[in-house]
Amino acid sequence: MEKKIAVILGDGIGPEVTQQSIKVLNAIAQRFGHSFSYSFGLMGADAIDKTGNPLPDETIETCLQSDAILFGAIGHPKYDNDPTAKVRPEQGLLRLRKELQLFANIRPISTYSSLQHLSPLKSKQLKGVDFIIFRELTGGIYFGKKELSEDGSYASDLCSYSKEEIERVSHLAFQYAQKRRKKLTLVDKANVLETSRLWRKIVQEIAAQYSDVAVDYMFVDNAAMQIILNPAQFDVVLTENMFGDIVSDEASVLSGSLGLLPSASVGNKTALFEPIHGSYPQAAGKDIANPLGSILSAAMLLDHFQMNKEAAAVREAVGWTLANGFVSKDIDAINNYSTTAIGDLIMDHIERNA
Amino acid sequence: MEKKIAVILGDGIGPEVTQQSIKVLNAIAQRFGHSFSYSFGLMGADAIDKTGNPLPDETIETCLQSDAILFGAIGHPKYDNDPTAKVRPEQGLLRLRKELQLFANIRPISTYSSLQHLSPLKSKQLKGVDFIIFRELTGGIYFGKKELSEDGSYASDLCSYSKEEIERVSHLAFQYAQKRRKKLTLVDKANVLETSRLWRKIVQEIAAQYSDVAVDYMFVDNAAMQIILNPAQFDVVLTENMFGDIVSDEASVLSGSLGLLPSASVGNKTALFEPIHGSYPQAAGKDIANPLGSILSAAMLLDHFQMNKEAAAVREAVGWTLANGFVSKDIDAINNYSTTAIGDLIMDHIERNA
Ligand SMILES: [Mg+2]
Ligand SMILES: [Mg+2]
Incomplete structure (x- = not known):
């Protein structure tokens, strides 16, 4: 199947976790014979910095023309602490929800036995x-x-x-x-x-x-x-x-960590998939964020495409990393793996099990 | 000090748990040289059965003329399952709150180390x-x-x-x-x-x-x-x-059990003290209910009278029963004590430590 995916990397750790999801989606495309194309749009503080607008019209256009949207995270402290700020990053997401008429927010709650000590x-x-x-x-x-x-x-x-x-x-x-x-x-x-x-x-x-x-x-x-x-x-x-x-x-x-929880927002137009965690600016660029919230959001995106076997393969790979201790710093402060390393491990696991 | 306490036994386990509080209050009065007098009023299913009214005017009068109200519990399934019922027990409590202008509900949350396994x-x-x-x-x-x-x-x-x-x-x-x-x-x-x-x-x-x-x-x-x-x-x-x-x-x-949580409702007139648990009709009359919710509500009532040492003595006695395993069936299904026995143990403990 051919699918167009709009990607909004967003703020803070948004870009680095979303990049892992793209690797994972590409591994899925290869293993299952699909073709995913990605169009990138700006939203949030990133968009304000580059265009002055938290949600440029081109981003909305890109989203409307895509089959699904994969979104990272939104928000930057420089706007939170500035009461005079006329535009705020979060306005971008509120407007996007409105434009896309996203009337349902869907959050799965599941637990992993290897994480029960964190709950x-x-x-x-x-x-x-x-x-x-x-x-x-x-x-x-x-x-x-x-x-x-x-x-x-x-x-x-x-x-x-x-x-x-x-x-x-x-x-x-x-x-x-x-x-x-x-x-x-x-x-x-x-x-x-x-x-x-x-x-x-x-x-x-x-x-x-x-x-x-x-x-x-x-x-x-x-x-x-x-x-x-x-x-x-x-x-x-x-x-x-x-x-x-x-x-x-x-x-x-x-579940013991907010870092691995995905969500979907569904409406009359294109659906949006994003981790529930925020932009976590203190961690941005350090390659320490947990990519599982985004990767499991990508699994929900695959389910949305009716690609249920594909989604199951992603979840199986995620479960495998958790069960084997390939986890990020939020889950194990001492023995942990980088954002990129976890993305690679999941990608490899999907390819290896083809 | 002399204090007038309005007592509303109410429905289900209300009467049997409230009777334990009265024993405890009497022990406190004796130990600390106070005089508590009790006036009993009807409310709830009990009041409907006896008068046709979930809150007879005499009860309101009694409450208004008292320094505090100790209340048991309200509700009976025969009214829940009868959609044609014109009067319902709960209407009594709603009206009493209104008459007394009880604008604040106060609920302490504390935990006991001996109950942590239940949490x-x-x-x-x-x-x-x-x-x-x-x-x-x-x-x-x-x-x-x-x-x-x-x-x-x-x-x-x-x-x-x-x-x-x-x-x-x-x-x-x-x-x-x-x-x-x-x-x-x-x-x-x-x-x-x-x-x-x-x-x-x-x-x-x-x-x-x-x-x-x-x-x-x-x-x-x-x-x-x-x-x-x-x-x-x-x-x-x-x-x-x-x-x-x-x-x-x-x-x-x-805390691990709803049975031991007290509450107060305070307003412009007489304040009301009651356990947060319901009338638990299945247990009514069996002498198995946990009296601690009511007894700790009586401790809040003492605090309301500025009798803080007295309240502390009640809490100390309650802590002693919990630490020594003198607990009701909701807390230990195998080795447990009756409602009356726990009330007696707390009363004795207060008297013994005078
Ligand atoms: Mg919220
Ligand atoms: Mg409630």
Whole structure:
């Protein structure tokens, strides 16, 4: 198959981790007989430095004309510490999400037995943990009408959802559940919130179309407990924007390192794949960053192309490096391998097993 | 000192755990030369069964005329499973909170070394954990205007806060911080929400009056991670209603058992003290429930009376039972003691150490 991939290296460690993913994708292309072409676009602090704009129009154009987007990381401290800055790197990503109508953020949470010593949770808690969180990304209170009274003594934020907004991300989550263990948990606060009751009603209606998927409902405060107490109970978790922000970040600590967690953002146009970690500017250029978050994002990108065997080959190679101690500094402070070395090992493993 | 305590035994295991607290309070009164008088009021399923009303006016009157309220638990499954029920037990507690203007919910989170094996977290994570969460209880999105469009395709919930609502709970939290390790963390989402920005502005203003308290700010998604990764960093956590619901429930799992966690709800009138656990109807009347949540709530009640030595004596006795394995079935399924036996042991320990 021929596929066009837009690559946004971004800021901080973004470029060096994304380069490893490209090596890995090329190894996959060779082994499985595909052809991947890459078009590079600018976004973030890098784009501001070079063009004055955190998201130049050419980048959007490149993304729209590609089959998927592989993105590194965004953000630079020089903008965080400058309250007078008119443009900020993060604006680039927010605008790209809007342009591409990326309404669903997808985060898989899995654990590796060789990393259990790094997890804050006991091994008992981590057994069998393998779930995926679908967070609605463009609606809810983060995008609702905001008010601040003139005298500054009263403020409000509106949380709203429409049927359509709930339906599109729910269908996606149900379709994933069908390909997995066929269980979907809606996280809401339907005992208190009208928007949650709408979510619950629509998910109940949609569930009829996916009769092979078992649906259950959990209040968000209970979900915050269950993610720690019994995370293995979850398969697909579906939730609204703010609850998704909270529970997906909470769940991200289970694996023991944020450095290896991938994500996808899917919408009406091109889908975007990126590690959940930030630009980690202190590590930039040192060849010490963990490339697995990006490489596992590339695996999600392959799944998105329906290349499931290819994605499995990437995940198998990643598992092999972890099981054999070929890990970066965030995972082992004493015996560790460089970003490049881990990328090479994964590339070689994929080629060797062809 | 003479104090009037309103006692609401409530539903399920409420009566049997609260009876242990009364024994303990009496032991304290004897040892420290106080006089506690108890007036009993009805609330919940118990009140519905006896009067048809989940919160009879006499109970409110009793509460208003008392110096503090000790409450057991609320709820019975016969109402949960009956959608036609016109009155529900929980309405009693909601109305009582409103009548008493209980605007702050206070939950201490501490851990006991003898219970670390029960925690989902590794012992390393639990070292030095001792914090207290102040949750605003009467404002925010749970009480905001709700809308559902006529065709049922759109819903909204309004989150709003006024300066006064934020100030009163913030002052309380700062005062607690002054008596503790002098650190206060505001949990918000000020990068996105207008209400969070108002919280942050007002807390910043108030902080000037408590110059001995160090203040920091944390986004709620990060807080959800930090509660697992490094809970020992927190001293006093202050947050709005919904964030408080989520993070306080999340934090409640750290100790290894919900059965021993106390809480206080404080407002403009009489304050209320209750264990965080529910009515646990399956255990009701079996003398197997953990009385420590209620007994530690009684310790908070003593602190509220400025009886800090007395409160410390209760906590010391509780620590002694835990360290010596005098624990209920939820903590040790094989070797355990009855609710009554644990209450007696704590009472005896307090008397013996007089
Ligand atoms: Mg987040
Ligand atoms: Mg709750």
